[in-house]
Amino acid sequence: MKKNRQIKEAKVLEIKEKMEKAQGIIFAQYQGLTVEEDTELRTKLREAGVEYKVYKNTLSALAAKELGFDEVSSILQGPLSVAFGYEDPTAPARVLNDFAKNHKKLELKGGIVQGEIFDAKKVEQLATIPPKEVLIAKLLGSFKAPLSNFAYLVNAIKEKKESEEA
Structure with missing residues (x-):
């Protein structure tokens, strides 16, 4: 039991470090994507310099709460992926939004951009910024x-x- 807790604490620390470092963090529901579609999405994100991960929502919520983003827990519902943009805060939103246009199974849920919490509508607006x-x-x-x-x-x-x- 103690080992399991240590693993979870380490994972929360990892997520927290990524959130601190990232300028843009976008949460998306990915359920229903095929393996080929997921691979295509990951390739596009990697080309844009975006890191793409899937974490347990409870661990992501704990990490966000430690950073003062308590409101993020309302976004973290259902199976979600997380895209971290370290250089360009709009890159994760832009790539995910473009991909979602052709793949209706991918749905933007919200995010954190430069310390501000965005809902799905704001993320879509952010995606239009060049x-x-x-x-x-x-x-x-x-x-x-x-x-x-x-x-x-x-x-x-x-x-x-x-x-x-x-």
């Missing part, structure tokens, strides 16, 4: 456009003056 790299590229593009226009204008003025002098 990756950080895309947002940075758009920002840089918006900076570049006025500079390009200014350079074009200066060049046009220069060419006009040169043509007037000739």
